[in-house]
Amino acid sequence: DIQMTQSPSSVSASVGDRVTITCRASQGISSWLxxxxxxxxxxxxxxxxxxxxxxxxxxxxxxxxxxxxxxxLTISSLQPEDFATYYCQQANSFPLFGPGTKVDIK
Amino acid sequence: xxxxxxSGPGLVKPSETxxxxxxxxxxxxxxxxxxxxxxxxxxxxxLEWIGSIYYSGSTYYNPSLKSRVTISVDTSKxxxxxxxxxxxxxxxxxxxxxxxxxxxxxxxxxxxxxxxxTVSS
Numbered sequence: 001d002i003q004m005t006q007s008p009s010s011v012s013a014s015v016g017d018r019v020t021i022t023c024r025a026s027q028g029i030s031s032w033l034x035x036x037x038x039x040x041x042x043x044x045x046x047x048x049x050x051x052x053x054x055x056x057x058x059x060x061x062x063x064x065x066x067x068x069x070x071x072x073l074t075i076s077s078l079q080p081e082d083f084a085t086y087y088c089q090q091a092n093s094f095p096l097f098g099p100g101t102k103v104d105i106k
Numbered sequence: 107x108x109x110x111x112x113s114g115p116g117l118v119k120p121s122e123t124x125x126x127x128x129x130x131x132x133x134x135x136x137x138x139x140x141x142x143x144x145x146x147x148x149x150x151x152x153l154e155w156i157g158s159i160y161y162s163g164s165t166y167y168n169p170s171l172k173s174r175v176t177i178s179v180d181t182s183k184x185x186x187x188x189x190x191x192x193x194x195x196x197x198x199x200x201x202x203x204x205x206x207x208x209x210x211x212x213x214x215x216x217x218x219x220x221x222x223x224t225v226s227s
Contacts, residue, residue, distance in 0.1 A: 034213035050212070096155065100153075
């Protein structure tokens with residue numbers, strides 16, 4: 001079975017910082033990876049699909065890269081509204097989410 | 107603009123069956139390019155995919171839940187439903203319905219607001 005891991009599990013950052021989150025699949029998933037942002041009490045919001053495609057309406061400071069087993073989500077300049085938990089999700093077989101990375105205020 | 111809304115009991119007794127419905131508005135559930143899914147999130151924990159149903163009626167379930175899950179579609183009501191049998195406290199979670207497919211391969215691009223279901227006697 002595919003396993004998904006994310007690192008770090010949490011990160012403290014300041015407004016304007018560049019933040020990078022890593023997602024790793026235990027076996028190759030080509031580019032079948034999505035990233036979501038979730039704020040407390042809210043449904044997840046799709047940010048990136050197919051590893052690097054920006055969902056419509058998502059700010060360009062979000063970007064995704066990678067293929068195979070290693071993927072990254074980068075926020076180029078952290079904004080106040082970006083403090084949230086971020087999940088990766090593989091779709092090569094059945095949908096499987098990573099454990100999440102919480103981005104909080106330093 | 108497509109919207110999804112979950113509905114169903116907020117409290118279910120242990121060993122009983124959890125039943126939820128997702129109503130789709132602003133578009134047709136019968137679109138050949140979409141699929142529809144259920145995802146849950148226990149309090150303070152991460153996301154778990156439960157299963158999905160395609161326009162063809164084909165269903166796919168999380169192997170860890172497969173023996174207890176049924177997802178179905180009612181095209182006349184533009185709804186799809188989740189049944190989870192023999193529930194325990196471990197099934198207490200926020201349950202989300204979501205849409206996937208179309209021009210978005212492999213991801214869920216539209217989500218309902220979620221509904222909290224507590225399993226307790």
